[in-house]
Amino acid sequence: MLYAEPRSTDAAFHFSAEEYFMTRAHTDEAIFMTWRTGKCAMLGCNQVAYAEIDVRLADESGIQVVRRSSGGGTIFTDPGVLLYTVILPLPYRGTSDVKRLEFEYVSNPVVSALRDMGAAARAEGRNDILLHGAKISGLAQYVKGNRLCTHGSLLFSANLDELAAVLKPDDGKIRSKALRSVRARVANISPLLPGVGDIEDFRRLLKKNMLEGQDAAEYILTADDIAGIEEIKRLKYANPDWTFGHAPKFSFCQAKRFAAGKVEIFLDIAEGVIKSCVIRGDFLGVTPIRGLEELLESRPYRRDAIIRALADVDMARYLGGVSKEQFMECVFPEEQ
Numbered sequence: 157m158l159y160a161e162p163r164s165t166d167a168a169f170h171f172s173a174e175e176y177f178m179t180r181a182h183t184d185e186a187i188f189m190t191w192r193t194g195k196c197a198m199l200g201c202n203q204v205a206y207a208e209i210d211v212r213l214a215d216e217s218g219i220q221v222v223r224r225s226s227g228g229g230t231i232f233t234d235p236g237v238l239l240y241t242v243i244l245p246l247p248y249r250g251t252s253d254v255k256r257l258e259f260e261y262v263s264n265p266v267v268s269a270l271r272d273m274g275a276a277a278r279a280e281g282r283n284d285i286l287l288h289g290a291k292i293s294g295l296a297q298y299v300k301g302n303r304l305c306t307h308g309s310l311l312f313s314a315n316l317d318e319l320a321a322v323l324k325p326d327d328g329k330i331r332s333k334a335l336r337s338v339r340a341r342v343a344n345i346s347p348l349l350p351g352v353g354d355i356e357d358f359r360r361l362l363k364k365n366m367l368e369g370q371d372a373a374e375y376i377l378t379a380d381d382i383a384g385i386e387e388i389k390r391l392k393y394a395n396p397d398w399t400f401g402h403a404p405k406f407s408f409c410q411a412k413r414f415a416a417g418k419v420e421i422f423l424d425i426a427e428g429v430i431k432s433c434v435i436r437g438d439f440l441g442v443t444p445i446r447g448l449e450e451l452l453e454s455r456p457y458r459r460d461a462i463i464r465a466l467a468d469v470d471m472a473r474y475l476g477g478v479s480k481e482q483f484m485e486c487v488f489p490e491e492q
Contacts, residue, residue: 158375168393178303189241196220226296229438236313269365290343404434416477440476448474
């Protein structure tokens with residue numbers, strides 16, 4: 157395993173570094189990376205920016221807005237948050253089950269590391285790590301080429317008031333979790349780890365625990381690496397078109413929240429045919445949603461036609477734990 161620790165606080169740089177390691181770096185080894193950012197709101201790849209964050213407040217407060225390539229919901233990071241990334245080639249040690257890899261090589265080791273530091277953390281739900289009932293970390297994944305990227309954040313000493321101010325969770329999500337606010341369900345780790353000094357001490361301990369038993373070597377970014385990362389950043393992660401996107405054209409819109417996440421579907425239907433399809437939400441698929449959108453386009457807007465189009469589709473790759481039947485509830489809500 158290679159360990160990388162890029163010295164940048166630019167979230168767009170780090171997401172570009174992940175993509176660089178997945179697509180351009182000439183190595184088949186697993187990669188573990190830790191990183192920190194300035195104040196930042198990170199959108200999931202399928203979310204609508206203006207629905208998830210207070211963009212004006214972000215601009216006024218100097219909060220960077222970026223969009224990652226994985227699914228899931230929006231998170232807030234600042235210098236008090238430690239972020240981590242594990243990139244694995246697929247299949248890795250005999251398995252291509254991405255959820256199994258997430259638990260075996262990321263979630264379980266992070267939980268184990270926190271417990272070794274004295275925090276009784278546990279993995280719970282679709283992608284959370286909890287401590288005394290409060291969320292301290294969330295994970296997300298995506299596949300590109302033959303590699304899997306799993307990344308997450310650990311709230312060490314984050315400004316939770318600023319987090320609550322800039323994030324705008326939808327009412328359905330709050331109701332489904334019986335919560336009054338996003339501030340009520342998150343917590344910092346630092347008060348519960350009196351033996352850990354500052355966040356850099358925390359990083360060192362996490363690194364030690366995560367790499368224990370691994371044949372690990374430190375990887376220092378070369379000038380060529382940085383140039384490649386900066387190119388990806390310019391074209392994608394620092395590009396407003398990627399971050400904010402365009403408002404979808406639609407004649408039909410339906411949103412539903414399920415246990416595995418929210419699905420919002422926009423269809424432009426003319427003469428009984430789906431002319432365009434846009435799917436948004438905080439579901440945890442690992443494959444770009446555009447593939448599923450294209451399967452529905454040019455199809456008659458009829459249940460039998462859509463069922464045939466989806467017959468052989470592995471919906472988990474696109475929608476995580478949202479089932480095909482649940483997806484159909486969004487496409488044909490009047491039949492429910």
